[in-house]
Every structure is written in structure tokens, then in C-alpha cells.
Amino acid sequence: MSDFVRIRIYNVGLGDCILVSVPGVKREKHILIDFGSTRGKNKEYLERVKDHIIETVNSDPLAIVLTHGHLDHFKGLYHFIDEFDKITSVFLTTKYLRTPETRRLGTREGPVLRALDERLERLKVLVDQGNLDDESMKLASERLTTDEMIDRLCKRLGSRVRYLDRESRVVLAKFLAGTMAKAHILSPEPSEESYLRFAFGKPLENKGIGGGLILKKIRDKIANRSETSFRELLMREREYDNATSLVILLNWRGKRVLFAGDAQESSWKTMYDNGLLEPIDVLKVAHHASHNGTPVDHPDIWSKMIGSKKPIFLVSTYPRKDWGMPSRDLLQRLESTGMVYSTEELEGSPAFIDIEI
Numbered sequence: 001m002s003d004f005v006r007i008r009i010y011n012v013g014l015g016d017c018i019l020v021s022v023p024g025v026k027r028e029k030h031i032l033i034d035f036g037s038t039r040g041k042n043k044e045y046l047e048r049v050k051d052h053i054i055e056t057v058n059s060d061p062l063a064i065v066l067t068h069g070h071l072d073h074f075k076g077l078y079h080f081i082d083e084f085d086k087i088t089s090v091f092l093t094t095k096y097l098r099t100p101e102t103r104r105l106g107t108r109e110g111p112v113l114r115a116l117d118e119r120l121e122r123l124k125v126l127v128d129q130g131n132l133d134d135e136s137m138k139l140a141s142e143r144l145t146t147d148e149m150i151d152r153l154c155k156r157l158g159s160r161v162r163y164l165d166r167e168s169r170v171v172l173a174k175f176l177a178g179t180m181a182k183a184h185i186l187s188p189e190p191s192e193e194s195y196l197r198f199a200f201g202k203p204l205e206n207k208g209i210g211g212g213l214i215l216k217k218i219r220d221k222i223a224n225r226s227e228t229s230f231r232e233l234l235m236r237e238r239e240y241d242n243a244t245s246l247v248i249l250l251n252w253r254g255k256r257v258l259f260a261g262d263a264q265e266s267s268w269k270t271m272y273d274n275g276l277l278e279p280i281d282v283l284k285v286a287h288h289a290s291h292n293g294t295p296v297d298h299p300d301i302w303s304k305m306i307g308s309k310k311p312i313f314l315v316s317t318y319p320r321k322d323w324g325m326p327s328r329d330l331l332q333r334l335e336s337t338g339m340v341y342s343t344e345e346l347e348g349s350p351a352f353i354d355i356e357i
């Protein structure tokens with residue numbers, strides 16, 4: 001048995017695609033964390049990435065983790081699901097994906113999520129009527145496409161879909177049985193309340209969550225015909241999808257690797273408040289190294305994560321000037337703290353970085 005876990009981070013343009021290979025007593029076990037892309041890489045290239053993954057995994061067990069329902073994290077998987085289907089033993093995703101199919105499979109359904117569904121219905125009407133400005137139209141179509149694709153993907157996977165949150169302890173542990181690796185889920189929180197706290201902040205400090213202020217706020221926005229308010233809602237929704245990314249801590253012989261999805265400031269704060277953060281050896285930097293994905297400006301949080309050793313930072317990014325991505329400031333901070341490996345300038349087809357711990 002090899003002594004090392006290999007973490008392979010593919011260049012997929014803007015998106016994440018990470019293959020973690022864990023030695024086991026009998027055979028290797030692999031976890032594919034996201035396989036998405038939205039910019040910079042065409043379908044033929046992604047096809048080569050897919051072939052490369054399938055070849056690497058061969059007949060070993062593979063679990064797929066979908067950190068959150070954004071295209072840059074699942075579009076590749078969506079296109080090639082039939083080929084992954086043969087070898088996928090488990091499929092894991094967050095329960096906060098709101099589509100008819102995921103609900104049927106057991107997504108929590110509180111009043112707020114129902115209000116968001118009303119929003120979806122109304123969105124469809126507005127899009128059909130062509131009643132939105134260009135920017136809102138773009139956001140709305142993206143939202144509808146994303147929901148529809150996730151829905152089809154989940155239908156395709158059927159009962160293999162498991163929804164994970166901080167309290168789901170068994171699923172990954174079961175998958176990793178027969179290896180010396182342990183995995184813990186640090187985020188998202190199991191309750192709908194905390195999910196919405198990410199999105200709407202303050203009002204949740206008041207009592208009356210669910211049926212109270214938040215619900216009213218969302219309903220008001222939905223009822224409001226103003227395009228600005230719609231746009232704001234859609235943009236917030238996109239943000240809080242990120243903030244409820246699955247965050248997974250992999251422990252290998254005392255070394256800690258944190259896969260942070262697209263976690264944002266609020267998720268780090270919650271993990272910190274829950275006492276879940278410990279010094280890391282490797283961090284898959286969240287949200288493609290944008291300015292709001294890594295808590296470097298929160299000394300209390302950051303010092304919990306950075307111990308005495310110099311960690312490795314894995315960055316999966318694609319330059320987008322309009323979003324200030326990746327943040328050069330952040331990259332500099334990371335370089336002064338540890339070792340940075342980024343997909344940005346990688347060459348090859350497919351191109352990837354391997355690290356072993």
C-alpha cells in the first residue's frame with residue numbers, strides 16, 4: 001500500500017475538478033470533488049479530462065462530491081454522466097439544491113424554500129414575457145438552466161444521490177472504510193435557518209425565522225415587479241449557493257487537507273464559531289481565489305487555520321477581470337504564508353497538478 005494520498009487538480013478553465021486518490025488495504029479509493037467548467041475550456045478538452053479521470057480510476061471505487069449547484073462545479077459531470085455512471089458507487093451533493101427532483105428525494109422543504117420556488121415560477125413567467133433588463137435576463141436564464149441541469153442530473157442518478165451537511169457523518173466514512181483516511185464535513189449547517197442567515201444576514205438575528213421576516217422579505221421581492229429587486233435576489237441567491245458549499249476535511253495520518261468548494265466569508269465565520277477549524281496542511285482555496293473566499297482578513301479565523309507549518313494552497317482559477325478573479329492581493333498573501341500551486345498557467349491536455357501528502 002502506498003503511503004501517500006494524491007490530490008490531482010485539473011485545469012478546467014473557470015471551475016473545479018479535483019481527483020483525490022486514497023490508498024486502501026485492497027485497492028485505491030477515489031473521490032472526485034466537482035467536475036465543472038464555464039469558461040476557457042471547450043467540450044473536447046473536458047472530454048479528455050473525463051477520459052483521464054476514468055482511466056485513472058479504472059475499476060476502483062469512486063465517489064463523486066458535488067460541492068454546490070453551480071455550473072462551474074458540475075457541468076462536466078452533467079455532460080459525461082453516462083460514462084461516469086458505470087463506475088460511480090456513490091454520489092454526494094448538498095441538500096440545498098432546489099429542484100422538483102431533489103425535493104422528491106428528500107430535500108428539506110421549509111416555507112422559505114417554498115417561497116424561493118414561487119420565485120422560480122415567477123422567474124419563468126418574466127423570462128417568457130421578455131420583461132427583464134439584459135443583466136437580469138442573463139442571471140435569470142443562468143438560474144433556470146442551472147436548476148434544470150441539476151434536476152436532470154439528479155434524476156439520472158436516482159437513489160445514489162445522498163445529501164450531506166455537517167451532521168452527515170456516515171456516508172463518507174463508509175466510503176473510506178478500508179483506508180486510513182478520515183473525512184469530516186464542516187459545512188453547510190443542517191438547518192434551513194443558518195442557510196438563510198448566509199443569504200439575508202441580519203433579520204435572522206430576530207426571532208421568527210421561516211414564517212417570519214425572511215419569508216416576508218423574499219415574498220415581497222418576488223411580488224415586487226421591480227427589476228432591480230429581482231436582480232438583487234438572484235445575485236444573492238448565487239452568493240449563498242457558494243456560502244453553503246460542502247466543505248470537507250480529509251485527515252490522512254495526521255495531515256489535514258481542507259476542500260473548501262466555493263465557501264465564502266460567512267461560511268468561514270460559522271465554521272469558526274462552531275470550533276471546527278484547525279491548522280491545515282493543504283487548502284483547496286475557495287471560490288477560485290476571489291477576494292471573498294479566504295478569510296485572510298479575519299486574523300482570529302485565519303490564525304486558527306494556519307499553524308506553525310507552511311501549508312500548501314491549491315488554486316483552481318481562471319482570470320476574469322470583470323470579477324477581479326483571481327485576486328492578486330490574496331495570491332500574494334498566500335504566497336507569503338505557504339506554497340501556492342495554481343492551475344492558471346498550466347499547459348497540457350489535460351493539464352493538472354499532482355501533490356502527494
Ligand SMILES: [Zn+2]
Pocket residue numbers: 015016070072073262287288
Ligand atoms: Zn465556482
